[in-house]
Structures are given as structure tokens and as C-alpha cells.
Amino acid sequence: MIRFIEVLNETNFNPRMERTSTPKFRLGEVWINKSYVVSISEARGYKALLREGSLPADLDDNHSFTTIVVNNGRITESHVVVGSPTVVATRFGSDTQTLLKG
Secondary structure, three states: OEEEEEEEEOOOOOHHHOOOOOOOEEEEEEEEOHHHEEEEEEOOOHHHHHHHOOOOOOOOOOOOEEEEEEEEOOEEEEEEEEOOHHHHHHHOOOOOOOOOOO
């Protein structure tokens, strides 16, 4: 199991007030078993949220974000973690050129 810092979206998604809701994010901790990782990719849009100031102030402007898709039986979950896809893949001990469970 490998520990990552996860960006958790806690925005209130009331359908009637969707356009007026303010994005709310916080940082949390997630432990991921590398045996269940299906894919690792860049989390698009999170750099823009960081520049806009929507993400927590703990983050630096140079941070990048990665989406990790995990499949545990019949449940598939996506986690947005702090770090580039190359760094995340290295932490899992996999070569960045290798296709995971492809």
C-alpha cells in the first residue's frame, strides 16, 4: 500500500444552484494498493483550479495532479492525487512506458 495526498471535492452539488455553487476542496490521505491500479493519467483542469485559488492554500503553484483509477472487484474508483503521472508511476514501482493491466 502506498500513501498519497488526495484532493477531495466537497462542493455542494445542488442541481438547482449548480451555477452559483462555490467549488470547495480539501486535502486528505489515501492509501492505494498497487495491485488494483488500472490507469494513471494527468488530472486535467486541476492546474487551472490551483491558479484560480479554488484549491487549498497548502499547495504551491508548481504542483501537478494525477488521476489514479483503481478497480477492486466490481467497484471502480478515481482518486486525484498531488504529483505528476511520472512521479506517481515511479512510486508504484512501474516503468512509465509499461501498460498497466492492459
